Amino acid sequence: MTDLRGPEGRAAGTDPARGRSRAGLSVGLNAVGIVVVAFWFVRNGVAQELPVWVWAAGAVALAAWAVREYAPPRVAVPAAVLMVGAGSLAVVHTDGLLLVPVIIGLIVLEAAPALPVWVAVVAALAAVVVVAAVAAAAGTSVALVLGTALGLALGVVIGVSRRQLRVAAEQARVLEEQARQADRDQQRARLLADRARVARDVHDVLAHSLGGLVLQLDAVEALLEAGRVEDARQRATDARALAADGLTEARRAVRALRDDQPGDDQPGDAAPMGVPGPDAGGVAESPRASRPAGDGIAALVDAHRSFGGTAVVQGDLDLHDVDEATRAVVVSAVREALSNARRHAPGRPVSLSVIRDGDAVDVVVANPVAADGHGLLGMRERFAELGGDATVEAERSDGEFVVAMHVPVAQDAARPAVGGTSGRTS
Amino acid sequence: MSVQLLTNVVIGLALVGYLAWKQSTWQFLDPARIWRGPVVMAGIGIVVLAQSAATIDPQDVVFLGIEALLSVGIGLAMGSRTRFRTVSSPDAKGRTLQSRTGWIGAALWVALIVVRIGLDVVGAHLGAHLLTSTGVILLMLAVNRAARALVVDQRLQHDARSARGMMVG
Numbered sequence: 001m002t003d004l005r006g007p008e009g010r011a012a013g014t015d016p017a018r019g020r021s022r023a024g025l026s027v028g029l030n031a032v033g034i035v036v037v038a039f040w041f042v043r044n045g046v047a048q049e050l051p052v053w054v055w056a057a058g059a060v061a062l063a064a065w066a067v068r069e070y071a072p073p074r075v076a077v078p079a080a081v082l083m084v085g086a087g088s089l090a091v092v093h094t095d096g097l098l099l100v101p102v103i104i105g106l107i108v109l110e111a112a113p114a115l116p117v118w119v120a121v122v123a124a125l126a127a128v129v130v131v132a133a134v135a136a137a138a139g140t141s142v143a144l145v146l147g148t149a150l151g152l153a154l155g156v157v158i159g160v161s162r163r164q165l166r167v168a169a170e171q172a173r174v175l176e177e178q179a180r181q182a183d184r185d186q187q188r189a190r191l192l193a194d195r196a197r198v199a200r201d202v203h204d205v206l207a208h209s210l211g212g213l214v215l216q217l218d219a220v221e222a223l224l225e226a227g228r229v230e231d232a233r234q235r236a237t238d239a240r241a242l243a244a245d246g247l248t249e250a251r252r253a254v255r256a257l258r259d260d261q262p263g264d265d266q267p268g269d270a271a272p273m274g275v276p277g278p279d280a281g282g283v284a285e286s287p288r289a290s291r292p293a294g295d296g297i298a299a300l301v302d303a304h305r306s307f308g309g310t311a312v313v314q315g316d317l318d319l320h321d322v323d324e325a326t327r328a329v330v331v332s333a334v335r336e337a338l339s340n341a342r343r344h345a346p347g348r349p350v351s352l353s354v355i356r357d358g359d360a361v362d363v364v365v366a367n368p369v370a371a372d373g374h375g376l377l378g379m380r381e382r383f384a385e386l387g388g389d390a391t392v393e394a395e396r397s398d399g400e401f402v403v404a405m406h407v408p409v410a411q412d413a414a415r416p417a418v419g420g421t422s423g424r425t426s
Numbered sequence: 427m428s429v430q431l432l433t434n435v436v437i438g439l440a441l442v443g444y445l446a447w448k449q450s451t452w453q454f455l456d457p458a459r460i461w462r463g464p465v466v467m468a469g470i471g472i473v474v475l476a477q478s479a480a481t482i483d484p485q486d487v488v489f490l491g492i493e494a495l496l497s498v499g500i501g502l503a504m505g506s507r508t509r510f511r512t513v514s515s516p517d518a519k520g521r522t523l524q525s526r527t528g529w530i531g532a533a534l535w536v537a538l539i540v541v542r543i544g545l546d547v548v549g550a551h552l553g554a555h556l557l558t559s560t561g562v563i564l565l566m567l568a569v570n571r572a573a574r575a576l577v578v579d580q581r582l583q584h585d586a587r588s589a590r591g592m593m594v595g
Contacts, residue, residue, distance in 0.1 A: 118576055122498055129491030136484035145487045 030069045037100050038062050044094065054093040061087035061101040068108060077115065080108035081123070088127035091148055092134040099148055102127055103155035110159020113166055120159055124152040198257055200378035204332055205253050209246025211339050213239055215307045215346070238306055296327075297334050297363075301352065304338045308347070311338075315354030322361055323410035326390060329382045330363055330405055333392060336379050337403040341367035344401075356409075360389065363405040366397075379403075431546060431558050438539050438563065446532035454517050455510070455525040457582050460575045468568035475561030486556040489549040493542065493557065497570040500538045504531050504570075505577025510585075525578070538570065 041058050064082035067075060083105030090098040106127075110120035132145045216239035223232035297317040304311050319327045334352065341350045350367045376394050383392040383405070394403045508527050516522045527534075542563075549557045556562060 116577075117580065118498065118502055118573060122495065125491055125495045125498065129488055129495065132484045132487035132491055136488055140484065142483050142487065145484050146482075149487070 027069060030065070033100065033104075034062060034065055034069070037065075037097060040097055041094060044097070048093075050093055054090050057086045057089035058094065058098055061090060061098055065101045065104065068105070076108060077112055080105040080112075084109070084123050084127050085130075088130040089134065091131050092138055092140050092144060096144060096148065096151075099151050103151055106152060106155035107159040107162065110156055111162035111166065113163065113170070117160070117163070120156050124156050127152055196381065200381060201253050201257070203378055204335065205246065205249045208335055208339050209242060209249065211343055212242050212303065212307050213246070215342055216242060219308055242303075297331055297352070297354070300331065300335050300338055304342065304350070307342060309338070309342055310347075310349045311352055312349060313352045313354075316356070317352075317354060319354065319361065319363075321356065321409045322407050326386060326407045326410070329386055329390070330407055332382060333379045333403065333405055334363065334365055336376070337365035337367070337394075340376075340401070341365070359409050361407050361409060363407070364402060365404075366400045366402040368400055428558070430560075431550075434546070434558060434560065434563055435543065437560070438542070441567070442535050442539050446535050449504070449527040449531035449535065450529050452511070452524040452526045454519070454521040455523045455578075456519070456521050457523065457579065460579055461572070464568045464572035464575055467564050467571065471561045471564030471568055473561070474564060475559060478559050478561060482556055483553070485549070485552055485554040489545055489552075489554040489557050490562065493545055493562075493566050494569050496538065496541055496545075497566045498573040500534050501570040501573025502577055504534055505574040505581070507531050507534075508574070508578055508581070510582070542566070 041062070045055060045058070061083050064079040064086065068079035068083065071079065083101040087098045087100075087102035087105065091102065106120050106124055109115060109123055110117070128145070128149050131148045134140075135142070135145045216235055220232050220235045220239065223229075223235060297313075297319065301311050301313055301317065319330060322330065338350065338352075341348070345368045348368045350365065352365050353363070355362045355364075379392055379394065383390050386407070389406070389408045391406045392403065394401070396402075504527050507530050508525050511524050511526075512522045513524055514522070546557050549555075
């Protein structure tokens with residue numbers, strides 16, 4: 001017969017191109033069906049001299065069929081009801097010809113997702129009653145009535161199957177939408193994680209250089225008050241160098257963050273937090289904000305001393321045995337610890353020790369007074385991102401504030417080192 | 427009134443009494459077996475109808491159709507009147523879901539039977555003799571139960587879907 005995809009079926013198609021071509025086929029076949037049924041209806045009707053009401057019912061059913069096919073989807077259901085009602089009146093006198101619009105109307109009713117399943121069943125029963133009543137009045141054999149009933153049952157069954165296809169398509173659409181929503185949520189989480197990282201980097205760079213600058217300028221003020229102009233000039237020069245370094249670092253940080261942006265689409269960046277992979281890559285490729293200009297703990301200690309601080313250090317400050325990412329995190333934690341020590345315990349000695357302990361390295365920074373703030377938070381976050389065995393503890397202990405870091409040795413440096421620590425003591 | 431018609435009335439009254447009582451009290455409901463009753467009844471009805479080997483004419487179809495419409499309509503109304511609850515202690519078969527249609531459901535049953543008897547009388551006068559056969563009675567009851575089962579089934583599925591939706595959302 002005809003392809004019975006209704007207008008609403010076209011709209012529900014998931015593949016637009018396929019939906020269009022099938023809809024086109026449906027429109028064409030329905031047009032052919034309407035023309036053929038109308039031709040035979042008129043031809044046989046003229047030959048049999050049908051009563052006027054049969055002509056009227058048949059015309060209404062065919063018109064409703066055309067309306068169902070070519071008018072907007074919202075009139076599809078009323079048109080289908082007309083097709084069933086008017087068509088079933090004319091079935092007996094047209095020898096079953098107008099059964100075609102009745103069956104198509106039933107399929108439309110059964111397949112319409114907005115209607116309950118039973119509507120088409122009730123409509124089919126009503127159509128059978130109408131056909132049987134007309135047949136009884138016209139004295140037609142019962143065979144036509146029973147055949148009609150079978151045809152209508154077939155229409156309902158086809159409608160049920162089409163309805164289930166639509167339900168399945170709708171469920172597929174809902175699932176797709178849920179997947180898209182999950183994707184959006186994931187992107188948002190990634191954005192928030194990125195923001196936290198940016199905040200940390202900005203804090204590291206600015207707190208370090210601006211903090212040092214304040215100390216230097218305090219010293220300059222004190223020296224000027226004491227009349228030691230030459231020393232003050234020296235301090236001012238140092239302060240300028242520090243400010244220039246800070247600016248450079250800030251620029252580098254901004255550049256690194258900007259360069260990171262296209263990398264958002266890389267699979268590495270999509271990895272969950274705590275996996276060292278993406279961060280390690282990022283640190284290895286681009287000089288991150290957390291890397292000081294002078295590089296390494298030694299440079300930080302030198303800077304600390306140049307700010308007027310004292311430091312007692314012990315162990316291998318170059319951290320030869322840990323990988324790049326871990327070293328960057330340790331260095332930034334040491335910088336934070338030194339920065340805190342200067343801020344909260346100016347002039348007091350800071351002790352810094354790096355001790356190789358089997359497969360791990362312990363880095364401990366201790367100063368007399370406790371401190372807390374965003375820096376410590378960032379420090380903890382960084383270690384959490386490293387994952388694995390890397391830990392940091394920052395707490396008050398026996399009147400000192402101790403930052404103790406415990407990081408694993410890199411794979412290629414895992415062989416036990418004799419003596420554990422080496423040189424570089426002051 | 428023929429003997430067969432009288433028999434039908436007695437059978438109908440017995441069924442009405444039994445089912446009206448079931449409708450108005452809480453009964454355990456197994457959603458997986460909701461269609462069993464209608465299918466069994468329809469099967470027996472068709473077998474009985476086939477054995478009676480009665481001839482059928484358009485008048486019969488008219489009245490059968492009207493009766494079927496009535497059965498479906500009342501079945502749908504019963505389905506939508508049905509209330510559900512879950513009990514904490516399952517029965518011997520492990521079912522916890524219960525349903526009840528209430529006194530309105532029982533009244534609908536009575537209305538169905540009364541109209542059916544009226545149709546029998548009118549149909550017999552108009553030459554529709556098939557209506558009074560036992561097979562047709564069973565078929566119509568099956569249609570009625572099937573319509574109720576359809577609505578109940580869909581409502582339970584809808585409830586299950588919205589419960590899932592709440593868990594997801």
